[in-house]
Amino acid sequence: MQQKMTRRTVVRTAAVVGAAAALGPVLSATATAAPGTGAGTGAATAAVAGTRKPKRPATSANGWTIQANVDRDSQVWTRSVSGTGLDVPVWIGDVETVLLHVVRRFHYEVEELHAGDLVGWRPAKEVRRRHPESNLASGTAVRIRPGIGATQGSLFPLQLDTVRAILAECDGVVRWGGDDKPVDESLFYIAVGPLDTRLVDLAARIREWNATPGQGAGVTAG
Numbered sequence: 001m002q003q004k005m006t007r008r009t010v011v012r013t014a015a016v017v018g019a020a021a022a023l024g025p026v027l028s029a030t031a032t033a034a035p036g037t038g039a040g041t042g043a044a045t046a047a048v049a050g051t052r053k054p055k056r057p058a059t060s061a062n063g064w065t066i067q068a069n070v071d072r073d074s075q076v077w078t079r080s081v082s083g084t085g086l087d088v089p090v091w092i093g094d095v096e097t098v099l100l101h102v103v104r105r106f107h108y109e110v111e112e113l114h115a116g117d118l119v120g121w122r123p124a125k126e127v128r129r130r131h132p133e134s135n136l137a138s139g140t141a142v143r144i145r146p147g148i149g150a151t152q153g154s155l156f157p158l159q160l161d162t163v164r165a166i167l168a169e170c171d172g173v174v175r176w177g178g179d180d181k182p183v184d185e186s187l188f189y190i191a192v193g194p195l196d197t198r199l200v201d202l203a204a205r206i207r208e209w210n211a212t213p214g215q216g217a218g219v220t221a222g
Contacts, residue, residue: 058124059138060134060135060136060137060138060140060141061129061130061131061132061134061135062135062138062140062189062190062191062192062193063193063194064091064095064135064138064139064140064190064193064194065138065194066124066134066137066138067091067121067137067138067139068123068124070089070121070139071089074139075091075092075139076089076090076091076092076120076121076138076139077089077090077092077096078120079092079096079100081100081103081104081107081118082100082104083104083107083108084103084104084107084113084118086103086107086113086115086117086118088100088103088118088119088120088142089120089121089139090120090121090139090140090142091138091139091140093203094199094200094202094203095139095140095190095199097203097206097207098170098173098174098190098199098202098203098206099120099140099141099142099174099188099190101206102142102166102170102174102188103118103142103144103188105162105166106144106163106166109162109166110155110159110162110163111145111159113144113145117144117145117146117149118142118143118144119136119142119143119146120136120139120141120142120143121136121137121138121139122136122137123137124137132175132177132180132184132187132189133177133184133187135189135190136189140189140190141187141188141189141190142187142188142189143184143186143187143188144186144188145186146186147186149185149186150177150183150184150185150186150187151183151185152178152183152185153185154185154186155178155185163176163178170202171198171202172191172192172198173190173191173192173196173198173199173202174188174189174190174191175188175189175190175191176188177189
C-alpha cells in the first residue's frame with residue numbers, strides 16, 4: 001500500500017513540475033508587460049527628462065531674442081518711416097516707436113535719407129555675435145547710411161551735435177555705434193533689455209508727441 005502511494009505521489013509531482021515549466025515563459029512575459037512595470041519605467045524616464053533645463057533662445061548683445069524671419073512667425077515686421085518714403089524691418093511695439101523716431105529725426109535734422117540709406121533686421125549669420133551689430137538680428141537696431149556712414153568722422157560738427165541731442169532725448173534707451181569700439185557711426189540700437197521700463201516710458205512719450213503736433217524735442221519754438 002505504501003509503495004502504491006509513493007508511486008502515485010511521484011506521478012503527481014512530475015505532472016505539477018511539468019505544468020509549471022510549461023507556464024514559465026507565459027508568466028515571465030506577463031510580468032514584463034505588467035502596467036506597473038511600464039509606469040515605473042516611464043516615470044524614471046520622465047524624471048531624467050525633467051532634470052534637463054529647457055534650451056534658452058539665442059539673444060543679441062542687448063538681450064533681445066534673435067528672430068529667424070521677417071513678417072512671418074516673428075516679432076519683426078516691416079514698418080514705414082513716416083515722411084521719408086522708407087521702410088525698415090524692426091521689432092514691433094515700443095522698439096519700433098523709438099527706432100522709427102530716431103530715423104525720422106535723422107532724416108529731417110541731420111541728413112535726408114534715400115533708398116538704400118536705411119537697413120534694419122539682418123539674419124544672425126550675417127552679423128557678429130556678442131557685438132553691437134548683433135542687435136540687428138533681433139530687430140532692435142538700424143543702420144543709417146550703412147557703408148561710408150559707418151566710418152569715424154562721417155558727420156559734420158553740426159550734424160554730430162544733432163545726433164547727440166537725439167540720443168539725449170532718448171535717455172539712454174538708444175545707443176549710437178559711434179560711441180563703441182570699434183566705431184560704427186551708422187548703427188543705432190536699443191541699449192536696454194526687454195523688461196526695462198525706460199523703453200516703455202520713452203515710447204509712450206514719443207506717441208504723445210506724435211499725437212500732438214508741435215510737441216516734442218526737435219521742434220522749433222514759435
